[in-house]
Amino acid sequence: MSYYYDSDDDDVVLVQQGAGTRSARAKDGRYSSWSQSELEKQMFSWSLKDVLNKDLLKKKVKKIPTIFSSLKEYMGSFTVPLIEETRADLCSALEGIKHAPAAEVTRIKLCSDEQLIYSFFAKKADPKDIFQEVYAPKEADTLLLTDRKPRHISDLGRGEKPLVIASVLKAEDAEGNTVVRLSSKHVEQQFGLESSLFAVFLINMTTYNRIWSELDAVVASVRNTDIIRMIVNCNPKVGQECSYSSELPLHLPDRALGGLEDFKLNKSQKVAVLDCVSAMQQRSSSVRLIWGPPGTGKTKTISTLLWAMLVKNHRTLTCAPTNTAVVEVASRVLNLLEDPSAGSGKACFLSDVVLFGNEDRMNVDGNLTKIFLEKRARRLQKCLSPGSGWVHSLSSMIRILEQPLVQYDSYVEQIEREIEEDLAEKKRNKNKNKDNDKKQVKEDVPKVIPIMPSIYYILKVH
Template sequence: MSNYYDSDDDVVLVQQGAEKSARAKDVRYSTWSQSELEKQMFSWSLHDVLNKNLLKKRVKKIPRTFTSLKEYMGSFTVPLIEETRADLFSAMESIKHAPAAEVIRIEERCSNEQIIYSLLTRKADPVNNLQEVYAPKDADILLLTDRKPRHISDLDAAHFGLESSLFAVFLINMTTYNRIWSALDAVVASVRNTDIIPMIVNYNPKIGQECSSELPLHLPDTVLGGLQDFRLNKSQKVAVLDCVSVMQQGGPSVRLIWGPPGAGKTKTISTLLWAMLIKNHRTLTCAPTNIAVVEVASLVVTLLEDPSAGSGKTCFLSDVVLFGNEDRMNVYGNLARIFLEKRTRRLQKCLMQVQDGCIV
């Protein structure tokens, strides 16, 4: 049996010099437009994507302080473009393992500035029954080729025509990049979150450092006694205690927890969230990627279930709610117990009433 996927979100194929089609009558596509980040990405050639020095002269060191909101937002714009290029390059390097689907039908639906197609796909290897069908999602960047690439060098010889068999190979999804790009709009940022943004722009790290240096490594708070069992180093413990102390004092404040990869930032944040739960303080945690959210949530669940942490009598998994895109977050195991949609479905089953032999 063949597995097929019929795309509800039609694929936008960007081609230079594309002309408008006479069939462009469906208003469904009239609101679609590329972000400025996507326009830059589609302007790159394959050689540009593979060129690690493409934006070397444009990427500047991000300063510690900023003179204006515009300077703050602008400092992250080019690094985001470079990050997009680097992630595309990384996806191409490991293209042998990239999700792919065979395109068995491609049909032009309409055209405007770009050409829009509807695709019918099936898994690239019909013999492998364990392989799931790759289902293209909104904002996926696909590589269309006449055969599934096994190495990055295969891309140089790749070509396709609508009359030939095609493979759609997944590279990256642009949703997160576009959201970050939109958040870096200084004009929009100036009229939203007006209280917190100036605090971030004018953040003075010396204030936090001075307060942290005055903190003892043990707060006179037996409620947080389990903190000693989490094997935090000195800087991690000071960061957690500093944030808890600031929270108890009340009033708005900003603290920056930073460090190179592997420094334990995720563990520190997770421990801080555990402490906030112990103190019965509601906390909203956000992150730019699904992976980051899942990592933090997983560690928080682990800490809550740790019998040595002493949180069993004061905190429960029902106190934690995880929400986001279920498919992309790959929610399973203990995370399924705190994921909002799965929790809602379980509650619906519990609250259903049986009347006259029917479930309502």
């Protein structure tokens, strides 16, 4: 007997099937939506030694050229660097595995032998233990399965054999099942399906998967590639050369943006901001690409650019592939707006900035609650409430200003009425207590019960 995953209605259904139905299930495309990408295949093929080898793809990673002969070449130039970035991220996660969140897997079942899809059940947190933190796998998480929770990277072995990696295909459902694809066919022999395992979180592949799918030249050929053509300044046809320049033209300082000097930008950062602002003033659409390696101040440049857009009254939509990046940019923009010394006192208001997204995943707290859409909506809901909101408060103030004596008399009457009601309530409670005391005293009176004609026993009834 084996198991397969039935994806109808997005519910996890474990169904026993015999050998006669396995081939039929394999042919009907039940798992087509969960087809394995080449990036995941590459990641699953690595051993621990491969992941820790910083020179694994050194000879394959080449400098991205500035001239491309075709759209396919442009897309392909980013493929190997993306694989290397994935390996580096995994390496960093394994080196700090001591602090990685983990979940204890108490049950694991095979769903699809062909695609190595399994369903496992993770141990729940003890509701009585308020300090216990239990990791809950999310979709696209990459997990490491081990027979014990590793405290150091050396606990994973010598590293010659492939790691047992799991990609989360479907997060935990109402019944507690998490659907994953495993990298090894021999998980039963290596760990056993009945033994307890630990699923250790490594990285989330959402961003990598999105970028990988966008780098598919075949799919890209049928999409709107106008932005790419504008960036590389080419028509994506084989044999036709295209050129791209990373140097931006120098613009004269905008008088309305004199406050840029307060942000201490270097020359290239300032030129990037001014060039993007000037592009907004052009009638025709245009694209500006700001590129730079890590640590060159791209986030600082973007946040300053957004401040400049606010000063120029340009509506701007800022997007990023990760929640972390969006939160970081929003935090910097908020700091610029709240800093009185920044921008030479240019008038910018928090009401002009809105941050929105998944509240739980973005982990919005602190000052960011001032501009987060849902938090702002909750505050407005209180302000617009008919019983205690702005209208009620303003109406009360207007009545006080127009008829102060009438409102004062009404206020005094209300206070006196509340005092009388309070005294009446206390009196009722006092009388009630007296009645209870009398009843208790009456019940405590000794009763004389004749036992014999000449002898009486006094019994106290309790």
